[in-house]
Amino acid sequence: MQSRLTIKDIARLSGVGKSTVSRVLNNESGVSARTRARVEAVMQQEGFSPSRSARAMRGQSDKVVAIIVTRLDSLSENLAVQTMLPSLYEQGYDPIMMESQFSPKLVEEHLGVLQRRNIDGVILFGFTGINEKILQPWQSTMVLMARDAKGFASVCYDDEGAINILMSRLYEQGHRHISFLGVPHSDVTTGLRRHQAYLAFCQRHALTPNFSLPGLAMKQGYDRVAEVLTPQTSALVCATDTLALGASKYLQQRPLGALQLASVGSTPLMKFLHPEIITVDPGYAEAGRQAARQLIGQITHSCDLRQIVIPSSLQ
Numbered sequence: 001m002q003s004r005l006t007i008k009d010i011a012r013l014s015g016v017g018k019s020t021v022s023r024v025l026n027n028e029s030g031v032s033a034r035t036r037a038r039v040e041a042v043m044q045q046e047g048f049s050p051s052r053s054a055r056a057m058r059g060q061s062d063k064v065v066a067i068i069v070t071r072l073d074s075l076s077e078n079l080a081v082q083t084m085l086p087s088l089y090e091q092g093y094d095p096i097m098m099e100s101q102f103s104p105k106l107v108e109e110h111l112g113v114l115q116r117r118n119i120d121g122v123i124l125f126g127f128t129g130i131n132e133k134i135l136q137p138w139q140s141t142m143v144l145m146a147r148d149a150k151g152f153a154s155v156c157y158d159d160e161g162a163i164n165i166l167m168s169r170l171y172e173q174g175h176r177h178i179s180f181l182g183v184p185h186s187d188v189t190t191g192l193r194r195h196q197a198y199l200a201f202c203q204r205h206a207l208t209p210n211f212s213l214p215g216l217a218m219k220q221g222y223d224r225v226a227e228v229l230t231p232q233t234s235a236l237v238c239a240t241d242t243l244a245l246g247a248s249k250y251l252q253q254r255p256l257g258a259l260q261l262a263s264v265g266s267t268p269l270m271k272f273l274h275p276e277i278i279t280v281d282p283g284y285a286e287a288g289r290q291a292a293r294q295l296i297g298q299i300t301h302s303c304d305l306r307q308i309v310i311p312s313s314l315q
Ligand SMILES: O=P(O)(O)OC[C@H]1O[C@H](O[C@H]2O[C@H](CO)[C@@H](O)[C@H](O)[C@H]2O)[C@H](O)[C@@H](O)[C@@H]1O
Pocket: 070, 073, 074, 075, 076, 077, 125, 126, 127, 128, 145, 146, 147, 157, 183, 187, 188, 189, 190, 191, 216, 239, 240, 241, 242, 243, 264, 265, 282
């Protein structure tokens, strides 16, 4: 049962000041482990769940959801977030943004804070290495983005489909020496699945694969593109727009003759800077819309936990 106690009451019962309780709630530093444990024990014992009442007292929204992105500077995640926000606002939800930096530990910490603040739900951009156990308390009020997990709602991209579309287009155009710049297999979706789709296409069409898997950063595309270029290479598929932007900068500085670039992303920046690059849109905007709709449905108990896969489309 939810308690009617205030932060002041918790401070009194724990023998600390209000600011210390607030620090514990916000997971801030400056509180000893012993004090933190004492305050948490009191809150648990009293069934204390502060945020709704605190928000209501401040005249703020009582409907709050969190969006945990992996990187605030990710073009693809921003596109998804941009379409989540209007749906959330429309239904009266205030979003809180957090960043995980691909750190499972940070995800755990963020979820701890959100749980203590008793928020309504979470949209979590997933990644390899997150311990699914820490997600369990959120099973009915969480939507995973770009990853699925048994028993959770999710919105994913068709990684294999995106690469197949690009490879088929290049093959139709007559390219037979197609290289690939990607992401290490430790990243199961953007890394392993996209690379495997490239290899499978090469095998089906008797093409010789030529690839490098540097990572997600633009600089890695710039630094490593030369590794995959041979005198025969006529096309290059990049697993992400960001890698393609790095590769194209390298190619601008050292022109190597005609080379058709292709990438997964189709972000506005890429379309503006390089309309000549063939791109596939994995459906980031649609994914954002669907995730917001799904989460609201879960919070209001009006929809099941669905696993949604957004189809890719050639742009
Ligand atoms: O360079 P970006 O615009 O950031 O796009 C790169 C890829 O970002 C996303 O994948 C990465 O983050 C996912 C969580 O959002 C994570 O699950 C995945 O392992 C990471 O590679 C996005 O899902 C991809 O489509 C982008 O290509």
